[in-house]
Amino acid sequence: MGLLDELESEAQRRKSTEEDAAALKAARETAYRTVLEPAMAALFAYLGELVAKLKVLQPKIAIRHALAGYGDLVGYVEHEYELSESRQPSSKEITLTFFAPIASSECPSVQVEGANRVRALSALFQRYRLGAPLAPTKDASGEIVGATFKAKGRIPLTAVFAADAASGQLRMSFSNFDDLATAVKTVAPDRVNEDLYDQIGRYLMRDPTELMREVLPEDYRSQLRARVHQQEVKRRWESQIVARQQQDIEMLKREYGIGARFNKIGDAMGKLRGLMSKKP
Template structure:
């Protein structure tokens, strides 16, 4: 193939790539305009109706998170919600935020000893605004070497729903729901419907739901199964090798023990011969 042919092929490849990118961009924009934009309006309406009912009914919704080095931090949702919608020419964002005041009487009172442990737990308490440590004890140099921790304050919970023409998808971001962190999930436009709204509502109320459980692709599942099988085979081989090594060691000990006994008998016979020869 000549140089001109190679350049022509490269130009065609780039043209095809640009056309594919343009087609993908157009498809995402169409999905946003025709599906996601009206769906976001429906979601905003759904969330507005949901919080209105929750304010009236005042259900007891518990939020429990485990804090490393401390234990469970327990709070109950305060049914005061802030629901906002932000609109841009090519995007929409819905934000729902509320708090769960911590039930200090249901949280443990933990005595922590050691400056490093106190410092580490103090950092976590400060990060999540769970109050300051109590009853501190210090050493002769003034360093804190012991403290009592008891959680107080409020757990902030935020749900953000974003859709735009650039991605053509719904992006859901939940903070401090399943744990003291942020979880993100993207949803294809064809899946944004009333069934999804219901899952979102149940998730916000901490009811059982599959909302944040990802369905793994079958090829990835196959890879995981193959990896688990390989690890199981490896463990069996390692167990067999260890068992064989233990048998070999036991055999050597037995042989060494028999040899040692023969050596001791030989030494005794030698000494006996020496005594006999002296007497003669």
């Protein structure tokens, strides 16, 4: 291929790439305008109706999280909700916030000893605003070396739903629902429907739902199964090798043990023959 042909080929490749990018951008913008924008309005209306019913019914919704070094935090949702939305020309975001006051009587009272452990748990309590340690004990230098921890305060819960023309998808984030962290999931436009709204409502109420469980593609599942099989075969071979090595070691111990005993007998016989040869 000549130089001019190479340059022409590169120019065509770049043009094709730019056209693909423009087509993808247009498809995302269309999905936002035709599907996501009205779907976000429907989701906002659904959440408004949901929180209105929850305020009336006041169901007992428990929030439980395990805190490393302490134990389980237990709280119950306070049915005071703040639902808001923000709009931009090419994006929309819905935010729902509420709190779960911690039931201190249902949380453990943990006595911690050692400066390092006290500092670590104090940092966690401070990070999540769970109160200060109680009855601290100090050493001669004034450093806290022991304390009692009893959780109090409120667990903030936040759900954010965002859609924009740039991504053409719905992005959901939930903070402090499944644990003391933020979980994120992206949903394609064709899946934003009444069934999704129902799953979101059940998730917010802590009912069983598949909302935050990802469905893995079949090819990826096949890869995982193959990897698990390979690891299982590897473990079996390693177990067989270890067992064979142990058998060899035991055999060597027996062989060397018998040889050592024969060597001792041989040495004793040699000494006896030597003594007998020295007699007159």
